């Protein structure tokens with residue numbers, strides 16, 4: 001562990017106990033709670049995800065920044081606060097020093113959740129979707145810091161792929177450049193969040209979490225630092241129709257352009273707009289795919305712990 005890190009890091013009693021007992025732990029992000037879903041579904045979903053992980057024999061550690069403390073594991077009250085607060089910053093790697101030094105509150109993105117998980121020596125992290133290369137990035141240069149973090153930080157991220165609000169092809173190219181394996185869980189297709197397929201393929205496919213755990217262990221034992229994207233498709237019964245979704249995403253992108261939305265506001269704006277345009281159906285799909293990721297992530301953490 002880094003020198004002096006203890007003074008910033010605050011493990012919940014449950015996570016502390018899990019560490020002492022050598023139990024499997026699963027990290028969870030909090031931007032999905034504060035900026036990715038509306039209240040109260042955000043808090044309900046976060047609670048249910050934690051329950052699913054416990055049920056599978058692992059311990060959930062939702063990560064966020066409260067009064068400048070890097071929290072690993074949140075209490076009920078802290079979760080509720082994050083779900084309701086309007087002034088919680090969306091914190092990626094760039095924002096960490098300011099938010100921590102000035103003792104502010106922040107919700108962690110995939111990038112900053114990976115950073116804090118690694119500090120706490122947690123290897124498995126469950127989320128909905130990762131950030132990526134935005135469409136039009138050749139002009140805007142909008143490439144999520146999530147990708148650079150995946151290049152450098154040794155944590156496996158279980159997700160349902162990436163939304164086609166992004167340029168999926170370019171996202172996969174950047175991951176390849178940085179040596180990040182994209183592994184399909186029981187699929188050859190790279191899933192597009194709301195849909196179980198896209199026009200792209202994953203690099204490798206595994207049949208179960210044991211096989212996955214072995215690949216992770218091998219990567220890190222070889223000294224190959226950096227993350228792994230585990231792409232777990234949304235279950236078919238919850239998936240949305242591809243054509244319709246592409247249409248809606250195009251419209252949401254037009255709206256963002258027309259309103260001049262840029263920078264860190266882009267992703268939350270698109271998520272909220274898509275939810276409105278689908279009359280809430282996209283939110284239902286979003287919730288279900290996170291549950292599905294939690295099931296796989298918890299099993300993976302348990303298997304990783306015993307091999």
Ligand code: PSU
Nearest residue numbers: 031032036109110129131144145264267
């Ligand atoms: N994609 C989603 N839902 C989300 C996010 C991405 O489908 O909630 C959040 C995650 O926290 C991710 C962040 O790390 O948005 C990426 O933001 P940006 O594109 O600004 O890097």
Ligand code: MN
Nearest residue numbers: 142143144263
């Ligand atoms: Mn961005």
